[in-house]
Every structure is written in structure tokens, then in C-alpha cells.
Amino acid sequence: MNIKDLPEEDYFTSGHTACAGCPAPAIVRNMMKIFGKDTIVYTPANCLLVFSGTYPYLAWKVPYLHEAFENTGSCISGVARAYKKIGKKALVVGIAGDGGTYDIGIQALSGAAERDEDVIYVCYDNEAYMNTGIQRSGSTPYGASTTTTPAGKKIPGKLRHKKDMAEIMRAHEIPYMATLSISHPKDFLNKVEKAKNVKGFRYLHVFSPCPTGWRFDPSKSVEIARKAVQSGMWTLYEAEYGEITGIYKPKKKIPVEEYIKGQGRFRHLTPEMIEELQRWVDRKWKRLYGEEP
Amino acid sequence: MIFLAIFSFAIKLILHYHITWRMYEIRFHGRGGQGGRMAAEAYALAAFLEGNYAVSFPFFGAERRGAPVRAFTRVDNKKIRIKTQVYEPDYVVVLDETLIETEDVLEGLKEDGMVIINTQRKPEEVKLSKPVKCATVDATSIALDILGRPITNTSILGAIAKATGKVSIESIEKAIIEKFGERLGKEAGEKNALAARTAYEKTLIGVSQGGKAFVPRKKWLPDVNEMPVGGATPAMKTDAGLVGIGSFIENKTGDWRTFIPSIDKEKCIGCRFCWFYCPEGCIEMVDNKANVNYDYCKGCGICANECPVNAIEMKREVRT
Numbered sequence: 058m059n060i061k062d063l064p065e066e067d068y069f070t071s072g073h074t075a076c077a078g079c080p081a082p083a084i085v086r087n088m089m090k091i092f093g094k095d096t097i098v099y100t101p102a103n104c105l106l107v108f109s110g111t112y113p114y115l116a117w118k119v120p121y122l123h124e125a126f127e128n129t130g131s132c133i134s135g136v137a138r139a140y141k142k143i144g145k146k147a148l149v150v151g152i153a154g155d156g157g158t159y160d161i162g163i164q165a166l167s168g169a170a171e172r173d174e175d176v177i178y179v180c181y182d183n184e185a186y187m188n189t190g191i192q193r194s195g196s197t198p199y200g201a202s203t204t205t206t207p208a209g210k211k212i213p214g215k216l217r218h219k220k221d222m223a224e225i226m227r228a229h230e231i232p233y234m235a236t237l238s239i240s241h242p243k244d245f246l247n248k249v250e251k252a253k254n255v256k257g258f259r260y261l262h263v264f265s266p267c268p269t270g271w272r273f274d275p276s277k278s279v280e281i282a283r284k285a286v287q288s289g290m291w292t293l294y295e296a297e298y299g300e301i302t303g304i305y306k307p308k309k310k311i312p313v314e315e316y317i318k319g320q321g322r323f324r325h326l327t328p329e330m331i332e333e334l335q336r337w338v339d340r341k342w343k344r345l346y347g348e349e350p
Numbered sequence: 351m352i353f354l355a356i357f358s359f360a361i362k363l364i365l366h367y368h369i370t371w372r373m374y375e376i377r378f379h380g381r382g383g384q385g386g387r388m389a390a391e392a393y394a395l396a397a398f399l400e401g402n403y404a405v406s407f408p409f410f411g412a413e414r415r416g417a418p419v420r421a422f423t424r425v426d427n428k429k430i431r432i433k434t435q436v437y438e439p440d441y442v443v444v445l446d447e448t449l450i451e452t453e454d455v456l457e458g459l460k461e462d463g464m465v466i467i468n469t470q471r472k473p474e475e476v477k478l479s480k481p482v483k484c485a486t487v488d489a490t491s492i493a494l495d496i497l498g499r500p501i502t503n504t505s506i507l508g509a510i511a512k513a514t515g516k517v518s519i520e521s522i523e524k525a526i527i528e529k530f531g532e533r534l535g536k537e538a539g540e541k542n543a544l545a546a547r548t549a550y551e552k553t554l555i556g557v558s559q560g561g562k563a564f565v566p567r568k569k570w571l572p573d574v575n576e577m578p579v580g581g582a583t584p585a586m587k588t589d590a591g592l593v594g595i596g597s598f599i600e601n602k603t604g605d606w607r608t609f610i611p612s613i614d615k616e617k618c619i620g621c622r623f624c625w626f627y628c629p630e631g632c633i634e635m636v637d638n639k640a641n642v643n644y645d646y647c648k649g650c651g652i653c654a655n656e657c658p659v660n661a662i663e664m665k666r667e668v669r670t
């Protein structure tokens with residue numbers, strides 16, 4: 058599927074209050090174009106909830122609900138089963154942030170995946186708890202400065218590397234999982250379409266640069282997502298029942314240094330720290346592509 | 351005799367500090383990301399450096415970058431015990447001039463109060479709900495010139511110093527270097543101090559026009575019988591406008607913008623990249639050419655950055 062094949066009809070409206078330049082609204086709007094009108098959306102507490110559902114206002118044009126921060130997996134399971142019980146067809150989609158996925162929501166998510174619930178779980182990954190003011194999460198990369206890993210005299214930003222959530226989900230051997238980036242529209246749309254048409258538990262993990270939390274110019278969101286893919290900081294691949302069925306390899310691999318340029322959260326990185334980040338990328342590259350970078 | 355002299359001197363001192371020295375309060379109106387909170391904090395620090403007590407805090411809500419936000423500063427010569435928001439400010443500071451169009455920023459302003467506005471207009475050209483003492487400065491241009499970004503919170507501090515005379519520009523500079531330098535590095539701290547000094551020199555003081563009417567925005571406040579079960583809200587038309595599914599469409603976010611995209615229709619090849627990437631969903635394709643709906647465009651500039659044929663240019667928006 059290409060951009061030109063996307064329907065005009067929107068199920069996510071303008072007028073939401075996301076930060077200027079936040080790519081999350083474009084991510085969900087384009088996904089919804091494919092998911093269509095017979096979709097029910099769930100979001101836990103996160104930026105998306107707050108900027109698209111500030112009661113009584115809603116940017117969604119489909120049934121939409123939210124419950125607690127930690128139970129996206131359980132809530133979408135319940136909704137999907139209720140629909141099955143009353144015999145109605147609906148696509149049940151949960152959209153959680155990285156905090157809601159990697160950390161607090163992981164057990165509900167893992168349970169739903171293991172039971173193979175008939176739902177789509179989307180994680181939009183902005184690498185920290187943004188809604189509450191940029192606290193580190195299991196997804197925050199090494200070296201990034203957040204309000205709970207502030208770069209200063211005591212620590213040089215986050216000391217641990219990013220947790221590989223996509224691989225954790227692949228290990229669940231679910232019918233379909235994929236990693237996506239808005240900077241690669243064709244790949245993005247194909248994966249969303251595929252997820253829509255598969256039955257059982259589906260996991261979509263989208264990279265979502267945050268101009269506010271990462272401190273970069275709002276016009277650069279898509280460019281930074283693209284550089285994340287080109288550098289190997291973010292890898293685009295998909296898997297069915299645990300087997301990798303497709304992996305995108307950047308034509309030219311750029312150094313991590315080029316990716317972190319212009320992002321305030323990495324401004325303090327020393328050459329040694331950049332090397333450490335590069336080593337992490339190279340290890341991941343070798344593991345996923347099965348060859349030296 | 352001597353005793354009396356000391357006594358009357360002491361009384362004078364007490365009078366000076368406790369009666370003539372009255373606590374003053376500032377309310378900052380800005381948009382999330384413009385740094386209203388940092389401005390309120392840096393002002394408090396400047397007042398503190400001059401030996402006063404000062405507190406500052408932002409209003410917390412669900413607001414994000416670009417949405418209207420408020421922050422407050424209180425200054426006194428003794429400990430400050432009040433913890434409320436500022437409802438009757440002595441000074442109102444407006445970091446984003448589009449805000450004076452949508453709400454009455456003068457609300458609660460004291461009789462002899464003053465408003466300080468970031469605008470290209472002169473005080474006499476500013477229209478508010480009533481004529482008040484008014485200072486204006488083009489903080490956005492100063493910020494763009496000196497910092498390269500439309501972050502106006504340091505320039506406006508210079509204007510406050512000039513307009514109110516309550517703290518010296520030197521203390522403002524010191525506070526900025528300390529506060530911003532710590533976060534952004536020494537050079538950035540000094541640049542921001544320069545922005546404040548420049549604004550200080552360019553601030554105009556006068557009296558605003560009055561007579562602008564504001565219709566307060568109605569709120570949907572259902573009683574217990576009207577409230578949908580469990581808060582489940584279908585699309586409904588109320589006196590306060592749409593609520594429920596799809597209702598955000600009535601929230602026009604176009605006034606968040608500093609920069610405005612303009613599309614060269616000749617160059618546009620109809621590739622739809624901007625249509626796909628626009629976070630606001632405010633680009634429509636008309637005759638296979640991109641067209642911006644400015645009611646919602648927040649001016650992020652992603653479209654211009656991603657256009658493969660450079661058909662989109664971001665320009666500083668001039669509001670009249």
C-alpha cells in the first residue's frame with residue numbers, strides 16, 4: 058500500500074491539542090484510515106489520551122474508551138470478548154505509550170498476547186513518560202537526559218540501554234508483530250494493513266520522536282525518525298509466530314552520532330558515550346541482520 | 351529625646367517595609383513551550399537576588415506545547431504564605447499576542463495595574479477590554495534575531511524590568527545567566543541575557559485602547575440527570591458546542607502558530623507526503639495540489655521539511 062492508496066476519510070480529527078510537531082497524531086490518523094470505522098480504540102493514561110480525549114471533547118470518530126494506565130492488555134481483551142459474545146464484528150485496538158507498554162503495562166500485555174486475544178496492540182514509543190513531564194522509562198536510550206536521569210555532575214543521563222520490547226513480543230510467538238516508523242510510509246502502511254487482516258494477537262510498535270521531551274525543532278520529527286532507522290537505533294522488521302518474515306535494511310548505515318545531533322537530550326554526550334551507544338547499535342544490528350554492520 | 355528619635359525612626363522603617371512596601375503579584379499568560387514558567391521563575395530569582403522573598407509556580411493542567419498556559423510570581427519583603435493562584439495581579443505579562451484576542455487578559459488586574467505584551471504594535475495600538483497602562487515590545491523578533499528561536503521568555507523579562515521598575519535589568523541579567531546558563535550552557539545563558547537587555551532598551555510604555563468585548567466561552571456542565579451513564583459521551587450538540595465523539599473539531603488550534611507555511615502550487619507535484627505527515631491533518635488535496643487549512647495549522651514546519659520539491663516555505667506570521 059502507498060500513500061496515494063489511503064482513503065480520504067478520517068476517524069481522527071483536527072483540533073486535538075498535541076504539541077506542534079508531535080508525530081503521534083499523524084501515526085494514529087493514518088492507522089485509523091486503514092482500520093476504518095468499525096474500530097474501537099482504547100488508550101491508557103498517556104499524551105495521546107490527554108491530547109485527543111480531554112473530556113468531554115474527543116478527536117476520535119469511533120467508539121473510544123480509557124481505563125487505568127497499567128491494563129491496556131486486559132481492557133482490550135475484555136472489549137473484544139464482549140463483542141464476540143454479542144456477535145458483532147469490530148476491530149479492537151489498544152494504543153499505549155512506551156511507559157504503558159515496556160514498564161507498567163507489560164504483564165497485562167504479555168497475558169493478552171499469550172492467550173492470543175483477537176486484538177491489535179499498538180505501542181507508540183517516544184522513549185520516556187512524556188505526559189507527566191519526561192521521566193525515563195525502560196525504553197529511554199542510553200545517555201538520554203530525562204527529569205529522572207538528568208545529565209549533570211552525578212550521572213551523565215540514563216545509565217542503562219533501551220530494553221528490546223519488540224524482541225520480547227516476538228518471543229511470545231504471536232500471529233503478527235512489526236516495528237514501524239512514520240518516516241517509511243509504504244512500509245508503515247503495509248504493516249498496518251497486514252495487522253488488520255490477521256486474526257489473533259497483533260503487536261505494532263511505532264517509533265515516535267517527541268520534540269518536547271527530546272528537545273529538537275518540531276519540524277524535524279520525521280527526519281529524526283528516518284535517521285533512527287538509517288543509523289540502526291530503530292530497526293524495521295516483522296515476524297509471524299516468532300519467525301522474522303521481513304526486515305528492512307537501510308541502503309546506507311549512518312553513524313549514531315548523526316542521529317543524536319540536534320537532540321537536546323543527548324547534548325552532553327562525550328565521545329566515549331557515543332561509542333558506547335554505537336556499540337549497542339552494532340550488537341543489535343548483528344543480532345537482527347545476522348552479519349557485521 | 352534620643353529614645354524618641356530612635357522610636358520614630360523605627361516606626362518609619364516599619365511603615366516603609368510593612369505598609370508602603372506592598373506585596374506585588376504577576377500573572378504570565380503564554381503558550382506551553384514558550385517558557386512562561388521559566389520567565390516566572392527567573393523573575394522571582396531576580397527579585398530574590400535583590401533581597402526580597404519571591405515565589406513562582408505554573409498552573410498545572412493537561413496543557414501541552416502551544417496551548418494557553420499561565421504562570422505566577424509573587425514578591426514581598428517578608429515571607430510569603432499565600433499559596434493560591436494569582437487572581438488580582440499587579441502586572442499581567444502576555445508572551446503571545448494571539449492570547450489577547452481570545453481571552454480577557456486584564457481579568458482581575460488591579461486599578462493601577464499594568465500589562466506588558468509581546469507584540470509588534472505600539473501600546474496605543476493594542477485593543478483590550480479597557481484602557482490600561484501598557485508596555486509593548488517585539489520580543490519574538492528579538493528572540494529570533496539573537497537566539498534564532500521564537501522563545502520569548504527572556505526578552506519579555508527585560509521588558510518587565512523596564513515597564514515596572516521593580517527590579518533592575520542587571521538583576522534580571524544575573525538571574526537569566528544563572529537559571530538558563532545552568533540548563534543550556536554558559537553561552538546560551540549570556541545570549542538570553544542579551545535578549546533581555548535588548549528588549550529592555552526597546553520597550554515602549556503608554557496606554558492601551560479599551561472597549562474590546564469578550565464573550566466568555568460556555569462550558570458543558572450537565573446535571574446528574576443529564577450526565578450520560580458512566581461518562582460515555584455520544585456526539586452531542588449542546589449550548590456550549592459539540593461534545594463527545596469528533597467534537598475536538600471545534601477547537602481551532604491555528605492561533606498556536608508563530609510560523610506559517612505557504613505552498614507554491616506551481617511547484618507542488620501532488621505527492622501527498624505533507625498530507626500524510628501533517629500532525630494536524632490540516633492539509634487537503636485540492637485538484638491534486640496541497641492546500642493548508644489554517645484554522646488548525648500549528649506551524650510545526652514538518653510539511654516544509656519533508657516536501658521533496660521544496661514547494662513549502664515557512665514564514666514568520668504577521669498578525670494584524
Ligand SMILES: Cc1ncc(C[n+]2csc(CCOP(=O)(O)OP(=O)(O)O)c2C)c(N)n1
Binds near residue numbers: 158
Ligand atoms: C497507575 C498510574 N501511575 C501513574 C500515572 C501517571 N501517568 C499518567 S500518564 C503517565 C506517563 C505515560 O507515559 P507513556 O506511557 O510513555 O506515554 P507518553 O505520555 O510518553 O506518550 C503517567 C506516569 C497514572 N495515570 N496511573
Ligand code: SF4
Binds near residue numbers: 076188267268
Ligand atoms: S510531550 Fe511529546 S509525545 Fe507528548 S504531545 Fe508533546 S510532543 Fe507529543
Ligand SMILES: [Mg+2]
Binds near residue numbers: 154156184186187
Ligand atoms: Mg512515552
